[in-house]
Amino acid sequence: MTGIVSEESGVGKSVEGTSSGQRCQSGEALAEWRSSEQVENGITSTSPPYWDSDDGDDGPKPLELFGRYTWKIEKFSQINKRELRSSPFEVGGYKWYILIYPQGCDVCNHLSLFLCVANHDKLLPGWSHFAQFTIAVVNKDPKKSKYSDTLHRFWKKEHDWGWKKFMELSKVYDGFVDTSDNLIIKAQVQVIREKSDRPFRCLDCQYRRELVRVYLTNVEQICRRFVEERRSKLGKLIEDKARWSSFFSFWGEIDQTSKRHMSREKTDVILKVVVKHFFIEKEVTSTLVMDSLHSGLKALEGQTKNQKAKVKLLDAEEIPAPIVHVEKDMFVLVDDVLLLLERAAIEPLPPKDEKCPQNRTKDGDSGEDFNKDSIERDERRLTELGRRTLEIFVLAHIFSNKIEVAYQEAVALKRQEELIREEEAAWQAESDQKAKRGSEREKKSKKKQIFLSFHYxxxxxxxxxxxxxxxxxxxxxxxxxxxxxxxxxxxxxxxx
Structure with a gap:
């Protein structure tokens, strides 16, 4: 049993990972079989620079926190040990090893695989390593290799993470063990540099492209679900004629200076909320969503600087006019908020990509041209999803947290003034009634006095x-x- 470092790539389909020490069994691993040779060649990108860079950010780059490891297990059929460990390997400044259970960990008839922190018992209290990783069992037919990805924060009580049911043992000898009785396991590990205050580049560009080929559809669903939800809320506001008319009147009474002030917000304030909303540590797609939002932010900044568009148009369609632009450290709405709200509520989203990444590998295309076209298409779509999602998020945030708050305060103040007027009118009516009753009593008193003065x-x-x-x-x-x-x-x- 030997461990060797390799530069070969793998790609994977995410399933929920589990610790080898946990008793609960994970669900059946959902695998994707794809050819890694289409993404191994390191094709030169013609993309905008922000697609493959981490410019402007401090700290180590994703490339510096990424590594690959290949482990060849010799004479696999003769192994009778309960578990095997690979040699330690270093990625992102941390030591790791692969843990395998040839007969399954707490399960029967399955191969169990885990990624573990090598020196977890010697680390200082409170340590944690946040990482995304792919583990693959290689088949002689690369398209049948078994890949699985997950995202996990490694710490004291969860220092090993992976899949109890990685694959059925009955399938191991179906092209996975070679003629020399060797089983080859590959791992790709991306340590996540934590930057929770704004969308950030999480992944090495090649590893990201591999994951995009599987998860672009999932990322699109996440972004679409968010945008549709916000559009639905705006649509309900506009459909409520009484409320929309009230808001329309409120906005028309505000001076231009106040409108400009309420139509902008600091980028740091909004981006921190964006990360909190979209970055979920247990969802493998979170890193790609961050990448998408990162590229979308760079695209917005590029539009603001009036740079010539370097992004090819999606399906030959024009990119919609922007809703927001960036001025130094501020997000600013580009038009009157009433027009933007109406536009956001009715403007259609980019059409879904019916030709999903998984299907592209079956088109019969191959070679460098196919790789360039598919990579460019995926990156363009990832950027456009991020830009559109970020725009709607900014519009909804500014409207909900500034404009609508001011509107609610104005409505509350107006209602308070109406209540004061109602109280004043009631008080005045009561005063008039008291005065009238006093006048009647005075008249009666005078009559009585006249009567008494006459008779006595x-x-x-x-x-x-x-x-x-x-x-x-x-x-x-x-x-x-x-x-x-x-x-x-x-x-x-x-x-x-």
Whole structure:
């Protein structure tokens, strides 16, 4: 059993990795068989410089953190050990080794493969290595070689990561073990330089191209899903006639200086949120999404500087007019936000690439021309996806975090003013009602005073109206009695 370093390449299809120490079994590895010879030749790129460079970033470049290793296991059929380890190899300043279980790790009838940190027990507490890697078991027919990729943060409790069910043992002797009874295992390891504040170039250009041939469709789905979700929200805003009219009125009342201020945001603020949203450590496509956004950002910066377009147009179609441009350290909306929102809600996305990378290897094309065309096409699409996604992200971020916040504050202030006016009107109505009730009470009081003053005011003889009324009643009663008495006497005289 010997280990040798090789410059040969491999490509892979991602499945979820598992630690060799874990008891849970991973799902069946989803493999892709592709010919590595189409990406081994190191074709000179005619792409814009930012497709293959890491310019402007500090620290080691992805190329310096990438390495390949080939391990040839001799007399494989005679091995009766439970596990085998390759010789240590160094990539990105860290030591690694490949761990293989010829009869499976906690599973039966499967070959298990893992990538491990070689000196994990001697590292300082708190150590971690974040890496993307591909492990391949080579077949005599390169198109049938078994590849698998994954992305993982290696640390104290997860210092080994890979696949318990890498492939079925029954298939190992189907072209994987050569006539000399040798099994060849290849590994490609890309240590990820962590830069969480903005999209960054994660992968060596050749390794990236290999992964793009498998994952471009997945990256496209991620970007499309995000863009469609944001477009849907903007569409619902515009379809809500009452709210859109209210927002339209709000925006029309703002002065131009305030509009310019609300239509821009610092690049560092937005890009940090972009990375947080898209870079998921357990998803192998995250590195390609970062690459796509990195290229898209460079394309936006190139458009802002009025450089001649070096990117070939997708399917001979013109690239849509930009939504944002970059001014020094600021993202700035290129037009009035109302127009951009309407445009973003209805503007169609670039058509899906029906001719996916996996199918291109079956077209019968081969050679340098095919490689150049396919690489250029993939890179153009990756850049356009990143540019479009970044534009929509910036527009949605500025709208949600600045313009809509100002609109909500204006609506809340307007509502508060309406409530104040309603309270003032209610208070005024209550005051008027109280004043009216007070006036009525005053009138009643005056009437009472007049009545009392009339009835109880003494005349020149010192008698009040009440007393005079009482005396008059007595006089009338006396007169009535006298008259009654007189009539009775007259009646009696007549009768007698």
């Amino acid at each position: 005011r003494p005349d020149k003889n010192g008698a009040t109206e009440k007393e005079r009324t009482k005396g008059g009643r007595r006089a009338l009663l006396s007169l009535y009695l006298r008259r009654t008495k007189t009539m009775l006497l007259m009646t009696k005289m007549i009768l007698t």
